[in-house]
Amino acid sequence: MTKVVLNDIVQATDGRVAVLLGGNSAEREVSLRSGAAVADALAAQGLAVTKIDTAGDAWMSELATFSHCFLALHGPGGEDGTVQGALECLGVRYTGSGVMASALAMDKLRCKLLWLGCGLSTPKFVELDEHSNWSAIANELGEAIVKPACEGSSIGMSKACNASELEQAWLAAKPYGRVFAEQWVSGGEYTVAILDGEALPAIRLETDAAFYDFNAKYLSDSTRYHCPAGLSDQDEAELRDLALKAFNAVGCRGWGRVDVMRGADGRFYLLEVNTVPGMTDHSLVPMAAKQAGMSFEQLVLRVLHSSLAGGADANGR
Template sequence: MSRYGKVAVLHGGMSSERAVSLKSGQAVLAALRSRGVDAHGIDVGRDLAARLAEGYDRAFIALHGRFGEDGCVQGLLEVMGMPYTGSGVAASAVAMDKMLSKAVLRAASLPTPDFRLLRSEQDLATVEALGFPLILKPVSEGSSIGVSKVLSPADLAQAFRKAHAYGPVLAEACITGPEYTCAILGNRALPVIRLETSQAFYDYDAKYLLDTTRYHCPSGLSAQDEQAMQALAWATFKALGARGWGRVDIMAGADGAPYVLELNTVPGMTDHSLVPMASRAAGLSFEDLVLAILSETLEAP
């Protein structure tokens, strides 16, 4: 494992997903160490460049959300000439911005729910065309933070303010489900997971707190539909220019047709997270998965 040199596991960070990232980082660190990698955790702050200059050879990015998943840390690492896991600057930035992502998906003729961009409360008049219920969400957040399902016009303003606390807002036509997610590792799509929640949608509580959330892998899709969904996840990953690993969130419409919600370029990596679940179904332990992600940094980008 000495071929990896000294590895910095970047976690924590300065986003609203800091708590999740601390957990991802701890799990990644433990896995790398158990496989004999000389790995050290760095809780990312403004002093990151100085910390990385302490003799590190490569970085495992276990940061979620702003600064860590959006191309910022990737840019710093590019400038320092330090190899890092996952997607590069541009793909990270585009995937973190759900508006830009949807523009790319549309250009690539990949299905994604109808949408409107809302910069201010005045723009709310434009969403009625999407019909109700609809979904309001921040353009650049994760972990379902600031997301609302809006049942009627009366609830729009409040949902808008909740999302707008995190910047520009995306209104999306509501897809009726079921909900799926498909992990990408290297050059292949892993088995699809179907999510079942007791909440109105897969919100923060359903993701991290409630034990009523159910995960099905195998997904229950027919072999043909499973393959089609994996192909859609792979096409999304490629269209957005992603690299290394990621996870594509997909929902099925009333007619069963799939719609892409988003690509996560640094998905959760705790033992309970979805990429580890899918990789286990593909025969890879958590440690195997973490090493597979790290090993991509040995190849020239």
């Protein structure tokens, strides 16, 4: 199977692939690590790989001779539809979701509104601004997690247990743009990788931190990852089905990752969908792929292969 996938890629790309990485977002360092790991995996399969950092002004001209690229860009400017739109204009095929789905997934507030409209469960939330009634919101939500609407990797996030903490958390998150408070869900935290229309085995996350923050994701060696996740077959199937529905509702394609909490009531609650998940040594999609019997190199090839059709689909996604 791997040989067939590789042959298809070589035929479609002439064996040359660009890896877009870096960029200017707050997740630049993570992107550089993800891109380097992806580039090494592709090169190990015999492909001619060029790493292109989109932080400069020359990246589009550097990309001019390539027909296909692997996106390893995280955060605003790389995961929000911006670079996807540029690539559509350039006629360069790329991995992952299209313009609309990328933009929607990056905006957690609008994504949650969509899920609510589709009847999919997500924690209660309130958008915050300088006019917010902190006491009323604290009374409504109780414990909450405050998040920038359009950042990833838990950047700018903090927990708030009362009105004063809620306001301070908003002030800390405000530099990253629009902010919202989400009701705290105290149960288990799970993530489900999606690849080629299939949900991979779920991972359960455990951290000694207040929540799964940037340090727990990328730096800490004490974070625990359980895959299999320890769920019953029925609950695992329910979780994977919910993740697929969430992914498809946003219009995502190719690959991604859906983050979910399980409440004390036993229900699963959607948090967000990541359209360009991390691919570092601490990243979750490679862990799920390994449980499904795929090496990192095979995973990277599958992601690249899933995008060979490239461009926007019939619905402009």
